[in-house]
Amino acid sequence: MKRATHISELREIIALEKKRGRVIALVPTMGYLHRGHLSLVERAKKTGAFVVLSIFVNPLQFGPNEDYASYPRDLERDANLVEVAGVDVLFHPSSEEMYPRPMVTYVEVGQLDSVLCGAKRPGHFRGVATIVSKLFHIVQPDLAFFGQKDYQQYLVIRRMVSDLNLPIEICSVSIAREEDGLALSSRNVFLTLEQRLEAKILSQSLNEAEACLQAGERSARKIENQLREKISRHCQGIIDYVEVRDAGDLSEVTTIERPVLIALAVKFGSTRLIDNKVVEVDRHV
Incomplete structure (x- = not known):
């Protein structure tokens, strides 16, 4: 498994794979991975694609009183998990790499982002749509995989891709649960x-x-x-x-x-x- 921390590194790796005719699959995550994330990787691997998994705790989707600072992080643990799972490239950029200067450009998906979690967490889905859009432009995947536990997020991303005519297939994967039914998180x-x-x-x-x-x-x-x-x-x-x-x-x-x-x-x-x-x-x- 290769690892990249810079956008330029990742683009070079992907450009080479595209020249080889590979289909590119992206699994975007915020890390601290569990079986649910690994089920996304498994689905992506079954397509035969070259699998890129990103780990980035995105500050844009956290409100001022939310848990950005305390969100669980363990990069080396995650790296071991995804290497065993068969990920081809792990992309784990810094905040400075993704946001080298204050953002003034955002992606908003109206209607879908103003109810449920969007109503309770104003700006959350603007942050989600913006970072996923950035990842899509960096990776240029053919396929992208999202879990149904964040069903609203899945709909937001699917609509963004449709409205902006992005040539990406958005694939949803069923919720992974503990034995007693609790959704993995x-x-x-x-x-x-x-x-x-x-x-x-x-x-x-x-x-x-x-x-x-x-x-x-x-x-x-x-x-x-x-x-x-x-x-x-x-x-x-x-x-x-x-x-x-x-x-x-x-x-x-x-x-x-x-x-x-x-x-x-x-x-x-x-x-x-x-x-x-x-x-x-x-x-x-």
């Missing part, structure tokens, strides 16, 4: 033992909401209220949001007649966890 390391035990209620609640939908419930508000009640009853976490949205464009839904995203965010102390489930409904129920 780099932030899980911050949970206390009690919080970790309580956090499994998030996926359990989503599963119950899906079962309720499949049994015939079509009121988005009833689904949301049942989720809030169950989470509040079984844990001490503070609900940030629980919402049912259209799975395609995150528009509001009242009566569920098409695929929906059931999404939630809950704070356990200072640790904010997100989870979701996309549910297709049977219109004949």
